[in-house]
Amino acid sequence: MESIEREKHRSMGRKSLTLALCGGYFLVLLDVTVVNVALPSIGAGLGASSSGLAWVVDAYTVPLAALLLAAGAVGDRLGHRTVVLSGFIGFFVASVICAVAWAVPVLIAGRALQGVSAALMLPGTLALLSSAAPSDQARARVVGLWAAVGGCALPAGPFIGGLLVQGVGWRAVFWLNVPVILLALLPVLRPAQSAAGGRGERLGVGAGGRGERLGVGAGGRVDWLGAGVLAMTLGVLVTAIIERAPLLLLVAVVGAVVLRVVERRADPPLLTVSSPARWPLAAACGVAGLMNFCVLGSLFLLTQLFQDVHGLSPLIAGLLLLPGMLPLPLLGAPAGRLVHQIGAWRTSALGLGLAAVGFVGIAFSVGRPVYPMLLVALAVWGAGLGVLTPAIVTAAMRTVPSAPGIASGASNTARQTGGALGVALFAAIAGSAAASGFARHAMWLFAAGAVVFAAEAVFGAVYEGAPVPAGAPAQR
Incomplete structure (x- = not known):
């Protein structure tokens, strides 16, 4: 008892x-x-x-x-x-x-x-x-x-x-x-809740026990220098975009070069990926980063358009965005089944294509605004994102099947980096919401998002994603 x-x-x-x-x-x-x-x-x-x-x-x-x-x-x-x-x-x-x-x-x-x-x-x-x-x-x-x-x-x-x-x-x-x-x-x-069963709390350890982890070596070392240089470089780049400072762009380029040198010498580096997995993982992370680049940049502008330009209340503005956000959790399971049937990259292409159509509808309807058309456009946009997100994450995870923590960490980093840069660039181009040209600039940025997503859809449709053997050795 x-x-x-x-x-x-x-x-x-x-x-x-x-x-x-x-x-x-x-x-x-x-x-x-x-x-x-x-x-x-x-x-x-x-x-x-x-x-x-x-x-x-x-x-x-x-x-x-x-x-x-x-x-x-x-x-x-x-x-x-x-x-x-x-x-x-x-x-x-x-x-x-x-x-x-x-x-x-x-x-x-x-x-x-x-x-x-x-x-x-x-x-x-x-x-x-x-x-x-x-x-x-x-x-x-x-x-x-x-x-x-x-x-x-x-x-x-x-x-x-x-x-x-x-x-x-x-x-x-x-x-x-x-x-x-x-x-x-x-x-x-x-205290009793930690590491139940003695299994430890490892994140991203490969199934074969080889210790392919994110930025941690056999002796438990952490690549502090690499993390610091990455944070500084990204911060300087975002500052350069937001403040329109060309000199800081040069500093960010130098920071990227320094990061490359530091990571080549680090033991361990922040990210350890086997050679065959590098291009497939980079492709998946690139699409994921551009996805958040356009999506978070667009959300930054949409909330200001609704409230500052069109005079809507915060609650109505939040409700207007729901058709664009709700499909993300609702379409996760159907998108997973579609990935199983036609593959992660073809499913990503479908999601990118739908989101591109949604971007076009948003660009045409948000300036006036035509609310019925805008709601439909946001729903199509959200449906595309709901199909795309699990598919592109799956594409990244499949590049390093023996170390899912590595792929997950790289994908999350790419998405957050893309989101930060997207907000910075969209804000810099659109300018103040109080300016007369804000709505026009926003419309052009939404149209540019459609072009980016359409180009990625073509890439996803033709790219197969090179298979990576589960036992491929890790290299820097």
Whole structure:
């Protein structure tokens, strides 16, 4: 009887841990989109310029993109529970800073700390869930739940953001994180929840046990220098775009060269991929990066168009974006079946083609605006993204079948990097929402997104994705 009670207690502990870690993962992805609807209110409340609003978004995504690879390695070295706890606490502090920010620089600093904390949380949540599962079947269930929660975060962002901004004010977008983090901390703090079953908390270790991990060597070393150079280079590049500073572009190019040199000499480098996998993984990450480049850049403009140009409320603006966001979690399973039937790249091509058509519809309807046409265009756009996202992630994962953590880390880094650069470039080209040419510039950017997606669709239709043998040796 006592053993039954102990097992029931363990089961409840695992469930609370699962809810806590999925809640943290939800917040990480929610904060990518939830702030977009609040941007006009933030601009009015703090007197932020167009470049300042771009930094409110990119101050989060730049450190998230730059530190994801290193964060997985740090978790491998120190234990993912320790790193996730640090991320939770940092995210709590950062959210409070953002919520009480009295000036744009303070808000940007808080967002940057949120991004660093999110990078610490993201790889470790999945690692802890996997290690705490009592069986392979249970592990598959919790990983599926983790993915489903993440899929719900993106469509929830604009709606939750609009509801909070209209009902309470833009600061509520950040206060929302505080009770969720406090509730999530309790299950993660329990020592008994770490590394159940003695399996360890490794992330991205190859099936053959060769230790193909993200930026961590046999001795537990972490490529701190590479992570620092990557963060600096990406930050300088985003700054150069937002502030229209050609000299900083040159600095970013030099940083990229230095990063290449550092990574060739690092032991281990941030990313270790076998030679046959390099081009297929680069192709998948390139498409994933360009996807977020156009999508997050477009979301940045759409929320300002709806509110600043067309005078809609934050809630209505968030509701208008729902047709574009809802298909992402809804089409995950059908897209997976389609990948099995026709392949990851052909499925990606289909999703890219649909999204390109949606981009065309958005470009033609958002300026006037013609709301029925806009809603249909957003729905087609969202359907394309819903088909594309799982397909291109699968294409990346299949390039390194023995080390899924490597492919996942590379894909996530590419997507976050693309999103940061997209927001920066779209903001720089469109300019201030108060300017007379803002809507026209936005329409041209949406049309450019259609061209990019159409070109990628052609590439996906003809590219087969070179097969990579599971036992291919890892090289730098």
